[in-house]
Amino acid sequence: MTRTVYIETYGCQMNVSDAELMYGTLQASGYTPVEGPEGADVVLVNTCAIRENAEQRVIGRLGELRRDLKPGAVLGVTGCMAQRLGPRLLETDTRVQLVVGPDAYRMLPQLIDGARGGERTSATDFDLEEHYEDVVARRFEGVKAWIPVQRGCDYKCTYCIVPTTRGPERSRRLAEVVRETQEVVAQGLTEVILLGQTVNSYHDGTHDFADLLRAVGAVDGIRRVRYTSPHPNDFSDRVIAAMAETPTVCEHVHLPMQSGSTSMLKRMLRRYTREAYLDCVARLRAAMPGLGLTTDIIVGFPGETDEEFADTLALVREVRFDDAFTFKFSMREGTPATRMPAEWLIPDAVIDARYDTLLATVRGIARERNLGRLGERMEVLVEKEARKGELLQCRSRDFKTVLVQGPTAWIGRYLTVELTGTTGATFTGTPVQERQPLPMAG
Numbered sequence: 001m002t003r004t005v006y007i008e009t010y011g012c013q014m015n016v017s018d019a020e021l022m023y024g025t026l027q028a029s030g031y032t033p034v035e036g037p038e039g040a041d042v043v044l045v046n047t048c049a050i051r052e053n054a055e056q057r058v059i060g061r062l063g064e065l066r067r068d069l070k071p072g073a074v075l076g077v078t079g080c081m082a083q084r085l086g087p088r089l090l091e092t093d094t095r096v097q098l099v100v101g102p103d104a105y106r107m108l109p110q111l112i113d114g115a116r117g118g119e120r121t122s123a124t125d126f127d128l129e130e131h132y133e134d135v136v137a138r139r140f141e142g143v144k145a146w147i148p149v150q151r152g153c154d155y156k157c158t159y160c161i162v163p164t165t166r167g168p169e170r171s172r173r174l175a176e177v178v179r180e181t182q183e184v185v186a187q188g189l190t191e192v193i194l195l196g197q198t199v200n201s202y203h204d205g206t207h208d209f210a211d212l213l214r215a216v217g218a219v220d221g222i223r224r225v226r227y228t229s230p231h232p233n234d235f236s237d238r239v240i241a242a243m244a245e246t247p248t249v250c251e252h253v254h255l256p257m258q259s260g261s262t263s264m265l266k267r268m269l270r271r272y273t274r275e276a277y278l279d280c281v282a283r284l285r286a287a288m289p290g291l292g293l294t295t296d297i298i299v300g301f302p303g304e305t306d307e308e309f310a311d312t313l314a315l316v317r318e319v320r321f322d323d324a325f326t327f328k329f330s331m332r333e334g335t336p337a338t339r340m341p342a343e344w345l346i347p348d349a350v351i352d353a354r355y356d357t358l359l360a361t362v363r364g365i366a367r368e369r370n371l372g373r374l375g376e377r378m379e380v381l382v383e384k385e386a387r388k389g390e391l392l393q394c395r396s397r398d399f400k401t402v403l404v405q406g407p408t409a410w411i412g413r414y415l416t417v418e419l420t421g422t423t424g425a426t427f428t429g430t431p432v433q434e435r436q437p438l439p440m441a442g
C-alpha cells in the first residue's frame with residue numbers, strides 16, 4: 001500500500017530546497033507527496049530557527065496538527081529548530097516522534113519505520129560529507145529550480161543561529177552542480193538559483209564561485225542563472241568578472257548589508273566596514289550598469305545608538321536599493337549576542353519607531369526608482385498566476401516583479417513587456433508583440 005507524506009515548510013529558500021530533497025528521498029522509498037496533513041501517514045514540519053516568533057509559530061502549529069492527525073500517523077520536526085533543540089523537542093511535545101536535523105534527511109525512511117514501531121528519535125549529528133548527491137529532488141516550483149551548492153556557514157555573525165543549526169561551510173563539487181543543472185534543463189526548466197548561506201565563498205577544493213558561475217551559465221539550454229545569498233567580503237574581482245561576462249547570469253545581487261554603521265557592523269561581527277560595503281556596491285555597479293540591488297537590514301541590534309541608526313539610513317539613501325528586507329532584531333538563545341550586556345538591549349518602542357522610519361525610507365526610494373522606469377521594455381519570465389486578479393506574475397532579469405494580463409499557457413515563457421504602471425513596489429506591464437505572435441488563451 002502506498003504511504004503518503006506531507007511536509008510543511010517554514011523559513012528560507014534553503015529549507016524549501018531541503019523539503020524537495022526530503023520528498024525525493026521518501027518518494028524513492030515508496031511515499032507519495034500529498035498537499036495537506038489530513039489523512040497523511042507522515043507529517044513533517046520543516047522548521048526555521050532564525051527568529052523567536054518563527055519557533056513560536058511552529059510550536060503553535062504542532063499543537064494544531066496533533067488534533068488533526070489521523071490515528072497512527074507519524075509526526076516529525078525537521079530543519080533548523082530540530083537541530084537547535086534536538087531531544088528537548090521530544091520532551092516538550094509527546095506527540096512528536098522524530099526530530100531530524102538538516103544532515104540526517106537520508107535516514108528519514110528508516111527513522112519513520114522506527115517511529116511506526118513506537119520509537120521516538122532525535123537525529124541531529126552533522127555530516128560534513130553530506131550533499132545528498134544521489135537524491136533526486138522532487139521539485140514543485142514550476143519554472144525555475146533551486147540548486148543547493150553549499151551547506152553551512154563559517155562566518156559567526158553575533159546575531160545568527162545558522163552556524164549552530166547548519167554547521168560549518170562545505171561546498172558541493174562543481175561537476176555535481178553542473179550535472180544537476182543539466183537534469184533541470186532536461187525537465188524543461190530554464191532558470192536556476194544557486195543556493196548557499198554565503199554562496200560566493202563557494203570553493204570545492206579546485207573551483208571557486210567564479211568558475212561555478214561560468215560553468216553553470218554555459219550549460220546548454222540555461223537562460224537565467226541567479227544565486228543567493230552572497231557575503232560582501234566574498235565578492236572577489238574574479239566573481240564580479242564572471243558575473244558580468246556570463247550572459248546567462250542575471251543582473252541582480254541580493255547583498256546583505258545589515259547595518260550602515262562600522263561600529264555596529266563590528267558588534268555584529270560582519271567583518272566589513274561601511275566603506276568596504278560601499279566599495280563592493282561600486283565595483284558591482286561599475287561591472288554591471290543597471291544592476292538590480294536588494295539587501296537585508298536589521299534594526300535594534302544591542303547597543304544601536306541614534307547615530308548608528310542614522311548611519312544605516314544614510315547608507316540606504318546613498319546606495320538607493322531596489323528593495324530591502326527589514327528585520328527587527330530578535331535575540332536567539334545560543335548566539336554570541338546573548339552574552340552582550342543587558343543594558344545594551346534596545347527598548348521595543350525604539351526598535352518599532354526605527355523600523356517604521358527605515359521601512360518608509362526603503363519604500364520611498366524603491367517607489368522613486370520604479371516610477372523612473374515606466375515605459376521601459378524588458379524581458380520577463382512568466383512564473384505563475386498572480387495572487388490577486390486574473391494576472392500572471394513575471395520576473396525581470398534584474399528581479400522586478402511585473403504583472404501582466406494573459407493566459408496561463410504563457411507560464412514558463414519569456415516575454416518582452418513594456419512597463420505601464422507601478423504600485424511603488426511591483427509593476428504592471430503589457431506584452432509587446434515581437435517577431436512571433438503570442439499564443440492566445442484557450
Ligand code: SF4
Nearest residue numbers: 153155157160162197
Ligand atoms: S554569514 Fe552571518 S548571517 Fe549569514 S548565515 Fe553566516 S553567520 Fe548567519
